[in-house]
Amino acid sequence: MGWAVPAARRRRPASVRRAAVAVTDANGATASLQCAMRVRTLRMIVSGPLADTAKAARAHMEKAHPGLTVDITSAATSYSQIVQQIGADAAAGRSTDLAVAGLDLLATFVERLDAQEVSPRSLRASYDQRFATLGTVGGRQLFVVPQQVSVPVLLYNADMLAQAGVDPRSLKDTTGLLAAAEKIKQALPGVQPVDLPTSDQFGQWFFNTIAGSKGASIQNAVGQPDFTSAAARDTASFLARVGGYGPQSNTPADAMVRFALNRKSAIVGASISSVVPGLQTIERQGKGAFPLGVAPLPVLPGGTQHPVASGNGLVMLATDRCQYEMATELMMAMLAPDMVAAGVTTLSYLPVDIEAANRLVSLYQRYPQVVPFNALIDSIVRAPYWSGPRGGEVPVLASEAVARIMMGANPTTTLTELQKQAEAFLM
Template identity: 25%
Template sequence: MFAAAACGSSDGDSGTENAAGALAPLDSATKVTIKFLSYNYGTPGLGGTGTQALIDAFEKAHPNITIEPQGVATKDVLTRLRTDTAAGSPPDVAQIGWSKMAEAVQALPIVPVQEIPPTAEWDEHVAGMSKSILSAVSVDNQVKAMPYTMSIPVLYYNADLFRAAGLDPAKPPTTLEEVKKAGLAIKGTGSEGVYYGVVDSAKSDFLTQSVVNGNGGSLVDANGEVTLDKPAAVGALTGIQDLVKSGAMPAVNTETALAAFTTGKLGMLVTSTAVLASAMKAADGKFELRTAGFPTFGSKPARPTYSGAGLAVLAKDDAHKRAAWEFIKFVTSDAGFEIITSKIGYLPLRESVATKLEDSAIVKLLAPSLEQLDTVAPYTAFRGTKANQAVVALQDEAVEPIVLRGADPGPTLTSVAEKIRKLSA
């Protein structure tokens, strides 16, 4: 199931030469403390404990490097980084969501991670990583931020509620229309049917992109032009709105829907694998949790994009840059991805880890996402230094009112598209 990811495009291949300033390993006697800004760190649940487990394992393997973790809300990452950078004290490593990465690379003094180690060391480290993901996150054939906590949206479903509604849990819905029918059947039993987590409190548009991509549209074209008001995008969000209008999907926020699903009151949830470990824990002994691939629009192919975050380096001096690389190299190694996958639920971006854990319950539930890695669409960003502001406008002024409040999709997307074009100018 990992084969497709391992043989993708080589646009982001490690063959790009490092800068002349590539750094040799630290002397073991050199003591360094690096600041790590993370939106997973300190959060309740398995994301927080998984991040702490990564830090503990790294410090045990590298006694000369101390990690000083700093927690921050996902939506506040860029604001915090801008403030800390202006004050002259940016973190050495920052976990930045992909919806915010384009603006971060333009607005902050990020050191491209591929430039830090010598070429041979970089090549050796990324040799076992998913080439399709490395290609998808590369800019001008260079990896500026290392893929870290990555996921593809998946359809979670409660097999017990399927049976109660007369549905076959061995045949989960594969299209939006089938999702609607199944959702209405479950709704008829007194539970809620389905929820697409496109309205995200983190202000991420990865699921919005995945839905629009699946209907043959895009938010931004290959030339960087805004296309979210084109017919395919309008039709995609109209389809999700129809779920709410039909009664198959409740008009609530993502947090409410997640709580309903984990307590066995919602039949299906389409969202990131980031909540998988928590969902497994909640379902244990209460209901049978299963997963399926990202639903399609009829016969059109699914084209989900990735969510999660990359690790960016903002360290100033050579010792901190090299220490930052050692930390990044560890957490994206086999040992790191075993923790990330088993304790949090993000994808194992190394074939060796996927193989080692293939019989584990969590990797079996990740299988649909791993199988869709061959069709993963690169995350597309709006142009300019206000790219994140544009994403927030999309989510707050278009997606939420269309999906949850019944706003007319066409005029709403036209208005927001014009606003984003001005922000991107």
């Protein structure tokens, strides 16, 4: 990554005043009349997939506040590119009021981009506050308000599993998944039993979720990396065995093509956000469609589900009081129940709004595979908060290590090297 952030954005101005709100309105915080009359322009940076939501929120704000212009930049295709865009714009003298932040880049926004704290009381009454903890620092200060939250899952071709004599319920732990892979290998020559892509930071995501099932996060209580715990070693051994069944796909997109279109894999690791698009892709195959099953990522033997959150949220960057108030109102427009419901309908993220969830009954009736994951919300844990100037690079470092393990590198040696490299990055 190695993006440069101007010094002007690294320091929190002493004059910053946060809007004091005590919201009881269902629509969340709104700007004071004084600020609504004063602010003429708001600037927001989002990733491409959120452009439509941003445009709808802009239309709402510009209608509610005649004369206001909401400028949207949506050229970024990744969360790291958003960080780069904010830094480049700041260097050119252009400030950003509101931005989309990857949940695993929370530390970057707080420590290097001067993210402003948001009061949970400013959120809509229908916002599911259980998600707010995923964007907090120290369990108290809310900096990123989660908008699109995902957990890792396994997608499986139910026909292939049946042909191989695999009970889908056996996929719940790593031992069962390996046994299933062996059956698939014997029964279905030419089919990859399991495909776990590692790029786009999926490697760290899968690794952390599986290791965390035994209570061993890859980040310890004081924020340091912990890639050499017993659970981490067990996870690495499991991933090495999965890699032994054949080459794993590089990107999640490649894995989905291999699984859903080419039918060259029986089980694939994915994000829950790919479930509805995957089901729709399979439906379009008509007579060639196959029944798609969905299961949580397996736990280590004796472990319990504690999936690590991924996805994105909204982060406040405005430091002027009135810009902050108006940007907060824009944030509430982005988090409106109809916006959240529309996003879940397109990409099956977990609904962060209770009213939005109530509007998704027809979607859940059509695609019941995603329903059980709503019950995991209380068990979801925050992505690691990698501090320091190079902390944002640790997820990439970890994902590359996972890829090497799955390609045959010694798990113990690779984890030891990863631990040393991660520690050096966080110094």
